[in-house]
Amino acid sequence: MANKNDKSRRKFLQSLGLAGASAVAGSALLLQGCSESNTASGNKVKVLTADNKLVEVDVAHLKPGDKIQDLKYLQKRGREGIPGKKFVMVVDLAKCKNARKCMKACQSAHQLKPEMHHLNVLEMEDPVRDTSYWMPKTCQHCDNPPCVSVCPVDATFKRQDGIVLIDNERCIGCRFCVAACPYSARTFNWTEPKNSEKFAEVTYDMELNVPQKKGTVTKCAFSADQVREGKLPYCVSACPNGVYYFGDQNEDLVTNGTTKKTVRLSQLLDDNAAYTLMPELGTKPSVYYLPPRESEE
Amino acid sequence: MNETITKEHLTEEQIDQDLLKNVNWGGKSKVWLSFLTISLIICLYYYYQQLQNGLGVTGLHDYVSWGIYISNFVFFVATSLIGMLISSVLGLMNVSWVKPLARIAELVAVAFAMVAGLIIITDMGRPDRLLNVFIHGRVQSPIVWDIAVVVTYVAISTLLLYIPMLPDIALCRDKLKDVPKWQQKMYKILALGWSGNAKQFKIMNNYTRILLILIIPIALSIHTVTSWLFAMTLRSGWDSPIFGPYFVSGAFVAGCAAVIIAMYFFQKNYKLKDYITVDHFDRMGRLLVLVALVYVYFNINEIIVPGYKANTADAKHVHEMLYGHESLMFWLVQLGGLVIPFLLILFKPMRKPLPLMLISIVILAGAWFKRVLIVVPTQLAPYYPIQNEPEHWTSYSPTVPEIAITAASFILVLLIMTVLAKLFPVIPIWEVKEELNHNKK
Numbered sequence: 001m002a003n004k005n006d007k008s009r010r011k012f013l014q015s016l017g018l019a020g021a022s023a024v025a026g027s028a029l030l031l032q033g034c035s036e037s038n039t040a041s042g043n044k045v046k047v048l049t050a051d052n053k054l055v056e057v058d059v060a061h062l063k064p065g066d067k068i069q070d071l072k073y074l075q076k077r078g079r080e081g082i083p084g085k086k087f088v089m090v091v092d093l094a095k096c097k098n099a100r101k102c103m104k105a106c107q108s109a110h111q112l113k114p115e116m117h118h119l120n121v122l123e124m125e126d127p128v129r130d131t132s133y134w135m136p137k138t139c140q141h142c143d144n145p146p147c148v149s150v151c152p153v154d155a156t157f158k159r160q161d162g163i164v165l166i167d168n169e170r171c172i173g174c175r176f177c178v179a180a181c182p183y184s185a186r187t188f189n190w191t192e193p194k195n196s197e198k199f200a201e202v203t204y205d206m207e208l209n210v211p212q213k214k215g216t217v218t219k220c221a222f223s224a225d226q227v228r229e230g231k232l233p234y235c236v237s238a239c240p241n242g243v244y245y246f247g248d249q250n251e252d253l254v255t256n257g258t259t260k261k262t263v264r265l266s267q268l269l270d271d272n273a274a275y276t277l278m279p280e281l282g283t284k285p286s287v288y289y290l291p292p293r294e295s296e297e
Numbered sequence: 298m299n300e301t302i303t304k305e306h307l308t309e310e311q312i313d314q315d316l317l318k319n320v321n322w323g324g325k326s327k328v329w330l331s332f333l334t335i336s337l338i339i340c341l342y343y344y345y346q347q348l349q350n351g352l353g354v355t356g357l358h359d360y361v362s363w364g365i366y367i368s369n370f371v372f373f374v375a376t377s378l379i380g381m382l383i384s385s386v387l388g389l390m391n392v393s394w395v396k397p398l399a400r401i402a403e404l405v406a407v408a409f410a411m412v413a414g415l416i417i418i419t420d421m422g423r424p425d426r427l428l429n430v431f432i433h434g435r436v437q438s439p440i441v442w443d444i445a446v447v448v449t450y451v452a453i454s455t456l457l458l459y460i461p462m463l464p465d466i467a468l469c470r471d472k473l474k475d476v477p478k479w480q481q482k483m484y485k486i487l488a489l490g491w492s493g494n495a496k497q498f499k500i501m502n503n504y505t506r507i508l509l510i511l512i513i514p515i516a517l518s519i520h521t522v523t524s525w526l527f528a529m530t531l532r533s534g535w536d537s538p539i540f541g542p543y544f545v546s547g548a549f550v551a552g553c554a555a556v557i558i559a560m561y562f563f564q565k566n567y568k569l570k571d572y573i574t575v576d577h578f579d580r581m582g583r584l585l586v587l588v589a590l591v592y593v594y595f596n597i598n599e600i601i602v603p604g605y606k607a608n609t610a611d612a613k614h615v616h617e618m619l620y621g622h623e624s625l626m627f628w629l630v631q632l633g634g635l636v637i638p639f640l641l642i643l644f645k646p647m648r649k650p651l652p653l654m655l656i657s658i659v660i661l662a663g664a665w666f667k668r669v670l671i672v673v674p675t676q677l678a679p680y681y682p683i684q685n686e687p688e689h690w691t692s693y694s695p696t697v698p699e700i701a702i703t704a705a706s707f708i709l710v711l712l713i714m715t716v717l718a719k720l721f722p723v724i725p726i727w728e729v730k731e732e733l734n735h736n737k738k
Contacts, residue, residue, distance in 0.1 A: 103685075115359075115685075115686055115687050115690070116359070117685065120684065120685055121685070122681060122682055122684050122685075123682075123684060124682070137681060146530065146531055149437050149438070150437075150438050150439065150440070150529065150530070151435065151438055152430055152434060152435060152438040152440035152441050152444075153426075153429045153430060153432075153433040153434065153435065153438075154433050154435050155429075155433075170426070170429055170433060171422070171423065171426075172421055172422070172423050172424075172426045172427065172429050172430065173352070173421050173422015173423040173426075174420070174421055174422070174440060175362040175363065175420075175422070176438070176439075176440055176526070178359065178362045179362065179363055179526075179527075179530055179532070179676070180529075180530045180531070180532075182530075182531040182532065182679075182680050183680070183681060184359070184360065184679045184680070184681055184683075186359070187359045188352075188359055188362060188422065189351070189422070190351055190352050190353035190357065190358065191350060191351045191353035192350075192351065214351045214422075215351055215352065215421075215422030215423040216422060216423060217422075278680060281531050283531075
């Protein structure tokens with residue numbers, strides 16, 4: 001299927017006689033289902049092809065929104081990440097009421113069985129005040145990730161935009177990363193994944209890590225597929241209580257998933273005495289927590 | 298000079314006859330080999346099940362994702378280290394009483410190291426992607442180091458078994474006329490045209506010496522790197538800088554016990570009383586006491602230092618061991634599998650072949666469970682609580698397929714050792730004769 005697309009694309013480009021040679025990433029509009037139709041609208045747009053060429057095509061020839069089906073392209077895109085970005089998450093523990101909408105959205109997006117968590121809302125003891133609070137725990141997308149160091153085959157890796165992903169086309173299932181992660185953030189497909197027959201034909205996209213594969217590790221991806229399209233992660237937008245902020249550290253801006261309000265990251269962290277989980281381990285997490293406090297309401 | 302080898306009454310012909318007679322496929326060995334093969338096939342059926350249905354057929358889960366397969370792997374690597382201690386360290390120090398035992402130690406080393414490599418494959422979620430380790434291998438990963446050193450160790454141990462055996466293979470080639478044709482051919486090829494002249498002996502001795510020296514750092518590496526699979530993580534209970542020497546010292550305990558058990562059965566079945574003597578058992582027993590003492594010392598360090606510091610995660614782990622969740626197994630293993638046995642061996646009657654062999658079985662079993670204690674409890678005490686998971690994810694108990702696949706590894710070791718001991722003499726004949734001539738002078 002990929003080959004057919006390649007050919008038709010090449011033919012089409014030749015007939016247009018357009019071929020730029022510049023490596024620019026970004027647009028999620030991909031020159032996928034373009035047809036051989038000759039009717040042109042006259043409106044031209046620049047798009048990026050699978051082999052990293054910037055070409056100008058007529059909008060009538062584009063079918064925007066079609067997800068690309070070429071595994072090779074998806075693998076390359078997934079490993080490279082989005083240039084110039086450094087994604088971070090802020091979790092406001094004071095707001096979490098254990099609604100678990102985040103967990104549900106996460107499990108359904110990533111095709112996870114009920115016992116598998118990329119995101120787990122834990123009940124934590126507060127030894128000082130002798131109370132407990134709810135703590136959503138995702139992959140911390142560490143800047144010094146112990147899981148990545150120990151992987152023998154480079155199946156799990158850290159991208160330029162800070163996201164730690166796993167390639168389940170390469171994972172050998174040794175589970176060294178599971179053992180190495182101090183946050184217990186990873187989960188394993190011990191048996192045939194959920195809906196594996198239904199998803200058998202779907203091309204694997206490591207940014208979504210679907211379809212899941214038996215015998216491989218899976219983990220929180222910061223919803224890299226959503227982020228690529230400029231959207232907020234599944235968990236962040238599913239939260240009804242305004243717990244999650246997500247954004248780009250380089251821009252110093254994060255957006256709340258519930259209120260959609262964008263705030264300055266550095267100020268949010270400073271004002272609320274933000275912390276990271278077990279900083280003494282030197283893992284340098286990309287997930288910040290705002291401490292639980294008496295409810296503001 | 299040496300009371301261990303009291304063979305003045307033996308002639309060279311008698312030695313040849315005694316030591317070559319186990320090289321045959323007699324009725325008893327056929328029964329034993331068929332028994333092993335059938336058991337292996339039954340166990341392999343469970344591995345087939347695991348391949349079909351995934352690692353879900355085991356008791357493993359997201360919190361204890363390394364279970365008895367990995368414990369067993371550590372145990373096998375540990376046991377294989379004995380080849381290095383006996384033939385290399387003691388051999389290079391000219392400790393002559395170990396000479397007749399060197400080949401048995403190498404058999405143990407080769408069999409356990411080979412099978413250790415296979416055990417790792419049974420723990421993989423995607424064994425079909427094994428080649429990825431070679432295609433995409435990353436030097437940062439301790440698994441890659443481990444594979445590199447285990448493969449090297451198997452190769453050098455095999456050479457160390459083979460090269461000093463050349464004169465004996467030539468003897469088999471010349472003397473064994475009633476073995477199958479393929480076997481005669483095999484001896485002919487493997488003997489490399491050995492004729493026993495002084496030049497050949499010189500070359501062989503040089504090569505053996507190089508290998509004996511090489512094997513020391515490599516053997517230390519395999520077990521140190523195996524310990525690093527744990528020590529390189531940030532988990533309390535694993536995150537320990539003494540894990541390397543701790544594992545190596547434990548390895549010699551398991552290995553000594555394994556060699557004593559092998560000695561006992563070879564002596565009984567092959568009627569080698571004149572070659573593996575009561576005195577050999579006595580000395581192996583003393584060696585076992587020595588290595589057990591070193592291991593006890595490391596155990597004390599491993600427990601007392603973190604245990605003294607209250608309130609750290611490491612201390613919590615130690616307290617779990619001493620009087621918490623894991624205490625029953627902990628004390629059974631430490632007292633029953635290590636301290637009491639080595640105290641018993643201090644008494645001379647306990648170093649007689651039969652009692653020593655029985656004690657060694659207890660020590661070997663203790664050593665196996667000790668590996669489980671190193672691997673599993675740490676994972677059951679993660680930094681963040683185990684919540685929103687099925688009930689059984691807060692503990693770990695291996696399933697029938699998991700136990701069967703583990704049993705298969707032991708059966709395979711016995712199979713490899715039996716076949717090798719049926720193809721080649723288990724006592725180095727030429728060295729026994731050399732010793733005899735030396736003593737006569």
